[in-house]
Amino acid sequence: MALTGVLRPGFAQVRVLSMEDALVHYRDRIGLNVVSTGDDGRVYMKAYDEFDHHSIVLRECDEAGLDMMAFKVENEIALKEYEEKLLKEGIAVDHIAIGEQPGVGRRISFVAPTGHRFDLYAEMELSTKGPLVKNPDLWRTEPKGMKALRFDHCLLYGSDVDGTKKIFEDILGFTMTECIKEEDGTLIAIFLSCGNKAHDLALVRHEEDNKLHHVSFLVEDWTSIRDAADIITRYDISRDIGPTRHGITRGQTIYFFDPSGNRNEVFSGGYSFYPGDPTRVWEMPNVGKAIFYYEQQLNDRFMNVVT
Amino acid sequence: MAGHKNIFFKKNMTRHTKKEFRIFIEGHDDQIPCPGDKSVLKNMEMRGLTHIAVGCRGGGCGVCKVRVISGAYTISKMAVGKVTKEERKLGYALACCLYTRGDLKIRLIQI
Ligand code: FES
Numbered sequence: 019m020a021l022t023g024v025l026r027p028g029f030a031q032v033r034v035l036s037m038e039d040a041l042v043h044y045r046d047r048i049g050l051n052v053v054s055t056g057d058d059g060r061v062y063m064k065a066y067d068e069f070d071h072h073s074i075v076l077r078e079c080d081e082a083g084l085d086m087m088a089f090k091v092e093n094e095i096a097l098k099e100y101e102e103k104l105l106k107e108g109i110a111v112d113h114i115a116i117g118e119q120p121g122v123g124r125r126i127s128f129v130a131p132t133g134h135r136f137d138l139y140a141e142m143e144l145s146t147k148g149p150l151v152k153n154p155d156l157w158r159t160e161p162k163g164m165k166a167l168r169f170d171h172c173l174l175y176g177s178d179v180d181g182t183k184k185i186f187e188d189i190l191g192f193t194m195t196e197c198i199k200e201e202d203g204t205l206i207a208i209f210l211s212c213g214n215k216a217h218d219l220a221l222v223r224h225e226e227d228n229k230l231h232h233v234s235f236l237v238e239d240w241t242s243i244r245d246a247a248d249i250i251t252r253y254d255i256s257r258d259i260g261p262t263r264h265g266i267t268r269g270q271t272i273y274f275f276d277p278s279g280n281r282n283e284v285f286s287g288g289y290s291f292y293p294g295d296p297t298r299v300w301e302m303p304n305v306g307k308a309i310f311y312y313e314q315q316l317n318d319r320f321m322n323v324v325t
Numbered sequence: 326m327a328g329h330k331n332i333f334f335k336k337n338m339t340r341h342t343k344k345e346f347r348i349f350i351e352g353h354d355d356q357i358p359c360p361g362d363k364s365v366l367k368n369m370e371m372r373g374l375t376h377i378a379v380g381c382r383g384g385g386c387g388v389c390k391v392r393v394i395s396g397a398y399t400i401s402k403m404a405v406g407k408v409t410k411e412e413r414k415l416g417y418a419l420a421c422c423l424y425t426r427g428d429l430k431i432r433l434i435q436i
């Protein structure tokens with residue numbers, strides 16, 4: 019099947035308490051490239067293996083957390099179609115003008131039942147620092163820090179997980195690849211994919227809405243996770259947990275926090291998902307293994323600390 | 326009554342001092358040595374002390390919130406939603422953003 023509709027996560031706009039500290043973290047430690055800085059102070063960044071103009075936007079603010087997560091859709095026709103469908107479901111849609119972020123076409127924007135703002139767009143200019151395409155070497159200049167390949171997914175916390183799930187499945191064409199379920203069928207955590215990845219967006223049930231659990235970056239392999247851990251210790255980055263592996267998605271992972279307290283992940287691996295694959299289900303007694311396959315138990319910080 | 330004295334500063338101005346002070350936690354007997362250039366939370370963690378919950382360590386999540394009852398201190402950037410301006414005046418702070426400039430008496434609070 020060709021990839022249609024919503025193609026992939028496009029970018030996340032993250033609030034940081036100090037831009038100076040955030041830059042050191044995202045640029046020098048995670049290894050993103052700074053693409054440009056806006057007149058309003060927002061900094062646009064991308065991983066070395068991404069083609070589009072940017073995938074992470076940092077905005078200095080007196081609060082931490084996530085402003086919005088955006089997905090790239092196939093084309094303008096799809097964008098219009100999603101707008102109609104959202105409106106038909108009674109969901110308010112905002113229009114964000116071309117160029118509100120550099121290189122980005124018009125966006126439509128809505129707030130999901132879990133309180134999170136999501137944007138959709140069809141167009142983004144290519145970065146001049148994107149991967150090589152002619153007799154392409156691995157990279158233009160050697161990757162830095164943790165050598166993040168791309169912005170990969172977000173995990174978000176909010177109360178009406180079922181409501182947000184419905185929008186992503188019924189309107190935006192996502193599939194639930196995996197979930198954690200209570201005995202009575204209540205969904206505690208859901209993992210949604212719009213393509214062939216094990217997840218592009220994950221949601222966890224939590225009493226407070228519009229919370230960020232983590233912004234995740236893909237790295238090449240398990241060895242890269244070790245190298246990330248070395249960097250975390252060397253530069254005294256606040257570590258949450260890992261290196262370890264998830265039962266869910268099977269990804270290998272390490273979690274840490276940016277200097278404003280937003281959780282980041284670098285991960286590698288995970289299975290491929292294809293349309294028609296059944297949903298993998300974790301029952302509550304196995305939730306420890308689902309989240310941390312080796313530790314086989316949850317920790318309070320991972321479950322409760324969000325921005 | 327000494328009262329708390331909080332000297333605002335930006336993270337990068339590094340007015341931290343290496344000098345060691347003591348932290349007293351209300352209702353606990355121990356005196357905890359704490360150098361002025363380590364956050365109170367980091368210092369507790371390094372000593373294996375678990376009085377204060379450890380979250381993001383970056384002033385964003387709010388789980389390490391405490392109240393300084395007396396003593397001089399500085400704080401680095403904290404999320405305003407976690408400690409409001411009014412609370413700051415009353416000595417509330419996030420332990421991960423809290424640096425001693427003198428002996429501190431701290432009250433633990435349940436989040
Ligand atoms: S540990 Fe998150 S604010 Fe201090």
Ligand SMILES: [Fe+2]
Nearest residue numbers: 173232234283
């Ligand atoms: Fe993740």
